[in-house]
Amino acid sequence: MLKTLQLAKNASLFCSKPALIPANRLQLCVCSVSTEANFGLQKTRVDDNILLQKSATSRPGAPLVLMYSWLAAKQRHLDRFSKLYLNKGCDVVYVQIKPLQLLRxxxxxxxxxxxxVGLVQDSGHNDRPLFVHTFSVGAYLHSETLTKMSQHDAMHxxxxxxxxxxxxxxxxVDLDNVPYGTSRALLKNHLAQNSLEWILNAFLKVTYKHTMAHYEKAHKTFFCNPASTPLxxxxxxxxxxxxxxTIERCMNILKNDHGKEVHSKSFESSAHVSHMYQYQNEYVAALESFLHNLSCFNDEKPK
Structure with missing residues (x-):
């Protein structure tokens, strides 16, 4: 309870309203560049949240893959997924959100x-198709990105x-499950998970204007997805x-109410964001089948 009261007391931290900077004016600060000789990979750290990965087999015209990770994911966890795209000549942008950034x-x-948005409009990427692969709460961050993309398109x-x-x-993850998912991602002890979930639910209620209101807007953007592409x-x-x-209800709404082309693969017993690890062959087959129907992946691929 004391923690909840402290969170409520600090709710003013969420009241700041920074000015929106047009994406074409964003200055991308490259923090570091490293190369892994074994795989010919060049990793460019844009900031603490964004990492650009290019391979020696990168080909012009191949999609730039935006890969939104789950909370507390390590880069090595995402490497198995990124290699699927790097082997097709794509470059991959890792995008990760931290717990406090999610709550603010x-x-x-x-x-x-x-x-x-500034990165995908950079001169090195502004003529490339984009492909999105999200995990867990990354779907929410993608919705926020779609909103910024739409704003940029309208302005410029x-x-x-x-x-x-x-x-x-x-x-x-749907917005209703953010407290549950966040507590499970950050903690292992069941009692601690339940306590944090309760605290986060209380916190979101007292900071509704500065948290849940934004989640709900992102939720609407997700369903009214401005990108007319297969899902x-x-x-x-x-x-x-x-x-x-929840996911099946979401798919039905997207398909029946919004006319989206929806594909799916359900796994029998895998844990959260663990389908690839438990059912690798089925996961890769479902993804490859989906990619096969997209023209940007049908060009000649590097060996």
Missing amino acids: PTVGSQKIAEKL QTAIVDRIAGQVFDSA LFLYSQVDPVAPAS
């Missing part, structure tokens, strides 16, 4: 989204959203963080 949308997730007569060729949602949902029948019933 105006100075957290929305600022990451602005920086990402660009067409960033139209460059999106396809979108994959692995274990997508692939990958989920488990036993995932309590991203329940199958």
Whole structure:
């Protein structure tokens, strides 16, 4: 209870309203560049949230893959997924959100989204198709990015959203499950998880204007997805963080109410964001089948 009261007391931290910086004016600060000789990989650290990975087999015209990670994911966890795209000549942008950035949308997730829009509009990437692969809460961050892309397109007569060729949602978390999912991602002890979940639920109620209101807008953006491209949902029948019933209801709404082309693959018993590890062959087959129908992946691929 004391922690909850302290959170409520500090709710003013969420009241700041930074000015929106047009994405074409964002200055991308490259923090570091490293190369892994074994795989010919060049990793460019844009900031603490964004990492650009290029391989020696990168080919002109191949999609720039925006890979939104789950909370507390390590880069080595995402490497297995990124290699699928790097081997096709794509470059991969890792995008990761931290817990406090998730809980402070105006100075957290929305600022990451602005920086990402600036990156895809950079002169090295502004003529490339985009492909999206999200995990867990990454689906929320992608929704914030879609909002910033749409704003940029309206302000500058660009067409960033139209460059999106396809979108994959692995274990997508609905806004109602943010407290549950966050507590499970950060803690292992069951009692501690329940306590943190309770605290976060209380916190979101007292900071509604500065937290949940933004989540709800992102929720609407997700369903009214401005990108008219195919969607692939990958989920488990036993995932309590991203329940199958919620995802299946979401797919039905997208398909029947919004006319989206929706594909899916359900896994029988894998844990949250663990489908690839437990069902690698099935996961890769579902993804490859989805990519095969996208023209940007049908060009000649590097060996």
